[in-house]
Amino acid sequence: MKVIVAGTGFVGLTHAAVLSESGHEVYAYDIDTQKIAAYNSGQREQIERYVNEPGLASIIPETLNRYLFFVDSLDGLIEETDAIFLCLPTPPNLDGSTDLSYYANAAHHLGQLLARRKDQRRVVLVNKSTVPVGTVRTLQTLLNEHQVPNFGVASNPEFLPEGDAVEKSRKPDRIVVGADTPEDFEILRNIYAQYVNHVRIAYIETTPETAEAIKYVANTLLLTYISFWNGVGARLSETFDNMMMEDLKRGVTADARISTWGSYVSNGAGGSCFGKDIQSLIYQLRQNSRPCGLLQEVFDINEYQKTYLIDRAVNEADFNFNNKTVALLCLAFTKHTNDMRDASSLKVVEALLAKGVKAVQAYDPLATDEAKHYFNPKKNNLFAKISYHDTVHEALQNSDALFITTDWEEFRGLSSTIEKMVAPPYLVIDGRRMIANYGQLVKKGYTYLAVGSKVMP
Ligand SMILES: NC(=O)c1ccc[n+]([C@@H]2O[C@H](COP(=O)([O-])OP(=O)(O)OC[C@H]3O[C@@H](n4cnc5c(N)ncnc54)[C@H](O)[C@@H]3O)[C@@H](O)[C@H]2O)c1
Structure with missing residues (x-):
């Protein structure tokens, strides 16, 4: 053909x-x-x-x-x-x-x-x-x-x-x-x-119209499921003592009717589609005078999720971002891509700059060039506070806190790199629950704040 x-x-x-x-x-x-x-x-x-x-x-x-x-x-x-x-x-x-x-x-x-x-x-x-x-x-x-x-x-x-x-x-x-x-x-x-x-x-x-609708319903349902875990699963585990997020997830998804996909908790889902598609569907329903409270709530939860860890750092870990250097891993909306569209990092950087940080030291294996377009200092001179690094080690150097926003597997074993590069007091914000042996860090005096957990210690 x-x-x-x-x-x-x-x-x-x-x-x-x-x-x-x-x-x-x-x-x-x-x-x-x-x-x-x-x-x-x-x-x-x-x-x-x-x-x-x-x-x-x-x-x-x-x-x-x-x-x-x-x-x-x-x-x-x-x-x-x-x-x-x-x-x-x-x-x-x-x-x-x-x-x-x-x-x-x-x-x-x-x-x-x-x-x-x-x-x-x-x-x-x-x-x-x-x-x-x-x-x-x-x-x-x-x-x-x-x-x-x-x-x-x-x-x-x-x-x-x-x-x-x-x-x-x-x-x-x-x-x-x-x-x-x-x-x-x-x-x-x-x-x-x-x-x-x-x-x-x-x-x-x-029919063509049904095909068009299938795409919207599928994407908004996926975001609804992700947001359910963020808005309910993570919230519970951040609120009550002695809660184990991973066990909660395994226990719930052991039911064959409940998907394991999307049962992870995170600092929000980004990318070029979820946010724009749910907004479009809300608009399409509203234009036709149909209620869409559920979809609006899902959208709001996902947006809130992108930066709420910064508020938790201030309120629960007594961390003051003013004049601090923050290492940021990474920039793209997910691993294995250079796509920055609607990435959580965009909101995280905005929130960190608003809190008066001295510097943001960013690392991303694929998205650095792309990020430089988004964070162009000609658009906003505060973006000059962002520096780009070729390795995690470099990004961590002389930083006061770390924010993990992307789920590259290499971050699972990050605790020993953190110990090597920066000494406590130091705040680790884990937006993807990536660090497997965070307990080791906590024992050594680092503060660990993850989505789906109470702040530790
Ligand atoms: N990116 C995804 O993961 C994904 C997944 C499923 C569906 N979609 C949907 O697919 C569509 C495309 O998404 P994308 O991510 O590939 O977008 P994109 O922005 O990466 O690519 C769009 C391309 O179209 C080109 N273009 C613009 N006007 C043109 C014209 N008049 N003639 C020829 N080319 C033109 C642009 O130069 C660009 O290269 C969107 O509707 C998106 O919602 C995207």
Whole structure:
């Protein structure tokens, strides 16, 4: 099949690369010409400057210029295309609604090109971006206005988790395809041929609107479950004596009906999707005069969670951040990625600067370059207090406190590094319950404050 993927960010690049592995002829298109040049180099370092996902930079050179083509213009490429996947940004507006301007621009451009094509064979425009329920009809109307002949619209939401995008694209839990006509379903079945009758992967065909809604309900349900553990499990364990968070979790999730995924507690879930999708769903329901108290509460718990450990440090550990140096591990919203979108670290840094810290010494194995854009001192001169370090040791040097916001496995054994680098009195804030033998630190006089525990000693 000849496929165009419009937008080559996390979703589009992964989708294009994985589709090209199945022998489809894939044209990955982006308006960002620098990105396209970087991908076309086939060089790991160049690719990972934009999207750093395990395995992705290895697939690209294997199929590049055989099945996978990166282009910064679609001129002359539109003929004989079977499907165009839209993998475009859909960020939140200030009121929580979805900014569809990127989407509308791309649709307008594609409408112009498709209206001029000579072959007139059936082409399906497939939406992979997360868009409000009913957006598929806006796309249809726009293409009709351009008098595009013989086209269909479909919704095929993406569920990949960052940090594991390639594996989950190759072996997803499900493929959801919402379309209107048998021929459009058929085109998508041909593209996803290896999944259609798969024994483990659910191939679900439905209406486009239902497919759009599946994405929102799935994402908000995941955030609800995470926030339940943060808002109830962690709160209980932080309140009552002699509570063991890990035992609480094991005891509850031993019930086969209760998921172990998401039963961890943390300083909030970040990333490009959870926050924006729940806000969008709240907006969509409110616009239709539907109550959405549960969703609002889930959103609020998750936001509160991002910085509440700083308040606990002040109130429960009597720590004064003023003029102190804080080591920050790390910056990206989760491990194995350089993505900083909606990362808890953004709120943590803001809160630390507001408390008057002298310096923030940050370490992240992948996200330093990305972080420098977010914390640009030209935007806010307080960001000049942030320094970036190549190792945990360096970040800890001469610090007064440590804040762990990301769940890299290397932090499990951090206690001996802490002992080597900094002496008590010293505050360890563990937003991910990463440090396995924290008891050793407490015995030696360090203060340990973790999500889901009372402050120790
Ligand atoms: N990142 C995730 O983990 C994830 C997971 C599931 C779903 N989604 C959804 O997928 C969509 C894309 O997310 P993303 O993280 O890949 O975004 P992204 O910002 O990483 O990538 C979007 C790309 O689209 C390009 N673009 C913008 N306008 C364009 C145009 N007119 N033509 C061609 N390219 C254009 C941008 O240059 C950028 O490279 C969003 O709706 C998001 O909610 C994201």
